[in-house]
Amino acid sequence: MSTTALAQQEFCITLSDLASFMEIPSSVCKTRIEKRLKKKLKSPWLLPEEVRTVLLAEGYKYPKKVISIQMLKGGVAKTTSVLNMGLRAAMYGAKVLFVDLDQQANLSFALGVEDESLPVWVDIVEKRKSIDECVHFIEPHVDLIPSSLNNSVLDRVLANSNRNWAQAVKGPLEKIKHRYDLILIDTAPALSATNTAVTVASDEIILPVNPDKFAFLGLEKNLAELEDIKRDFALDFERKILFTKFDGRENTSHELLQRCIDSFEDSLMKSYIRTSTEVKNTVRSGKSLFAGKSPVKADYDLVTREMLGFA
Ligand SMILES: Nc1ncnc2c1ncn2[C@@H]1O[C@H](COP(=O)(O)OP(=O)(O)OP(=O)(O)O)[C@@H](O)[C@H]1O
Numbered sequence: 243m244s245t246t247a248l249a250q251q252e253f254c255i256t257l258s259d260l261a262s263f264m265e266i267p268s269s270v271c272k273t274r275i276e277k278r279l280k281k282k283l284k285s286p287w288l289l290p291e292e293v294r295t296v297l298l299a300e301g302y303k304y305p306k307k308v309i310s311i312q313m314l315k316g317g318v319a320k321t322t323s324v325l326n327m328g329l330r331a332a333m334y335g336a337k338v339l340f341v342d343l344d345q346q347a348n349l350s351f352a353l354g355v356e357d358e359s360l361p362v363w364v365d366i367v368e369k370r371k372s373i374d375e376c377v378h379f380i381e382p383h384v385d386l387i388p389s390s391l392n393n394s395v396l397d398r399v400l401a402n403s404n405r406n407w408a409q410a411v412k413g414p415l416e417k418i419k420h421r422y423d424l425i426l427i428d429t430a431p432a433l434s435a436t437n438t439a440v441t442v443a444s445d446e447i448i449l450p451v452n453p454d455k456f457a458f459l460g461l462e463k464n465l466a467e468l469e470d471i472k473r474d475f476a477l478d479f480e481r482k483i484l485f486t487k488f489d490g491r492e493n494t495s496h497e498l499l500q501r502c503i504d505s506f507e508d509s510l511m512k513s514y515i516r517t518s519t520e521v522k523n524t525v526r527s528g529k530s531l532f533a534g535k536s537p538v539k540a541d542y543d544l545v546t547r548e549m550l551g552f553a
């Protein structure tokens with residue numbers, strides 16, 4: 243990603259962030275980091291590789307998971323969540339592969355990859371392109387398989403395929419999975435063949451839900467569809483619900499959050515994402531939320547730790 247490479251502040255965790263994560267004073271943290279890295283720290287920013295070395299030495303373990311973000315309802319913060327959770331996970335030292343499987347390609351645009359001529363998933367399935375040709379380096383610890391409008395025929399290609407179409411995401415990913423801790427798949431708002439293939443490839447599915455009157459209906463429909471796919475393909479994925487765009491001033495937010503707690507307590511992620519005007523357009527502007535001052539930064543930090551099993 244040469245044109246819109248993220249600035250250091252957008253992509254590196256600070257010493258004081260890591261100290262508060264490890265629940266120790268910054269001065270103690272600095273000494274520990276210097277001991278682990280066997281060098282003096284010259285900057286308050288820590289590179290993903292440095293954070294990884296420190297956290298592994300401190301006993302943290304990175305998960306190995308394919309996680310997809312799905313919700314048939316549009317605009318619930320799927321892409322915003324994939325982007326910020328993935329970038330934050332990389333800041334914590336995880337090796338992350340983003341896979342954009344939405345033909346709107348918002349995740350790819352946010353990461354600075356906007357080129358209709360690049361090979362995308364449909365080319366892997368239809369033209370037998372190798373998955374390696376589709377992987378783009380974004381930042382250290384962050385790669386992307388981009389999407390584009392060309393993926394809009396993927397559903398049709400899968401429907402007409404006489405190969406085992408349900409393996410169309412899992413199969414190619416198996417070849418490169420070992421290189422990453424987290425593979426995060428962004429999806430289009432649909433119940434589609436592509437999303438079924440994504441489900442087959444997923445160890446975990448995160449379903450974002452935002453407070454509006456159709457949200458609960460959409461969530462129930464999506465969960466029922468996932469249960470069917472789970473049964474039909476004998477799958478064993480975990481599903482998690484992420485409450486997004488929570489607005490403390492609105493009754494609907496409180497009511498829907500309570501409904502989610504009552505109905506899905508075990509699957510509901512412990513942290514939720516508040517609404518904030520600063521989040522608007524982070525995806526479109528290609529800026530990481532972590533460079534700004536939005537309170538939602540802290541929300542995505544907590545959700546990311548939960549995803550990593552660091553909570
Ligand atoms: N916490 C938040 N507070 C305020 N606005 C938000 C928040 N999260 C996301 N948004 C805004 O909501 C809109 C939709 O978000 P996003 O594109 O991530 O949703 P999506 O589920 O990926 O949509 P689609 O289904 O079209 O792919 C965007 O304008 C985004 O900036």
Ligand SMILES: [Mg+2]
Pocket residue numbers: 320321322344348428429
């Ligand atoms: Mg999206």
